[in-house]
């Protein structure tokens with residue numbers, strides 16, 4: 001699965017981008033991020049045009065980047081405004097500057113033809129904003145595995161029963177069939193699994209206090225290529241939301257992932273868990289942060305192993321797909337279409 005260009009990707013959490021440089025490779029492109037004195041995020045190619053010294057190893061002079069090797073100096077636009085030893089600045093002295101948008105706690109960067117950035121909508125995750133009424137724990141793990149492995153992983157949650165048993169998996173997750181649909185206009189992939197009478201896994205028992213059997217809904221929306229949303233609802237068995245949408249008996253968790261290819265064989269796994277219950281409870285916050293990190297690491301370990309398997313296997317291995325793979329297969333199709341459109 002090739003990396004899809006001409007798309008917005010999450011490059012960082014907003015809090016990671018400061019007046020210090022942040023170097024990150026996104027879709028095989030080395031990029032340096034920083035903020036201007038006014039706080040606006042900037043993304044520039046992390047290679048000086050002179051002798052390719054990484055600008056992230058350089059210093060800021062106001063809003064300008066002064067290369068740490070021979071002093072080529074760049075504006076946030078990427079234009080070079082100073083070279084040493086001569087007045088004339090070569091016309092080609094400029095580094096690429098990437099479109100960036102700060103939204104929903106993320107720094108989004110556009111990879112591809114910058115002319116196309118404006119016409120591509122950036123998907124939203126409003127619960128990540130501080131005034132949303134949700135409390136969020138978050139992290140990021142780099143994975144030495146191609147990003148399609150993480151897409152497969154997140155689109156098929158039946159693995160919770162096995163890989164995350166005793167954490168977020170119970171037998172019902174693997175046993176309950178899914179419903180999958182694709183919005184042909186937007187490419188949005190939806191996968192939902194509604195368990196009416198399920199065991200409450202520790203992840204939810206310890207955070208909600210529900211220990212009896214529960215109704216558990218998992219409604220996935222995958223905005224290819226980067227943003228994955230899992231709307232999770234937990235409630236006592238038999239409870240459903242009111243016709244007007246209010247849901248006083250339900251516990252709502254918005255689980256967000258940003259899936260950002262780093263290179264052809266590695267991916268950045270941004271994860272967030274936002275809840276609308278026990279918001280003031282610091283113990284619940286700490287529990288969810290630690291517990292979810294453990295769960296993420298179970299996936300990271302599995303995908304690192306899978307990448308190793310793929311890289312060393314003889315050609316021609318044929319995967320076998322079954323019903324649970326409908327979401328993952330739909331996602332692959334959408335990604336393939338987006339890649340072809342960009343090529």
Ligand code: FES
Pocket residue numbers: 048049050051052053067068069070071072
């Ligand atoms: S490499 Fe940057 S000024 Fe020489």
Ligand SMILES: [Fe+2]
Pocket residue numbers: 153159160163164295299
């Ligand atoms: Fe997982």
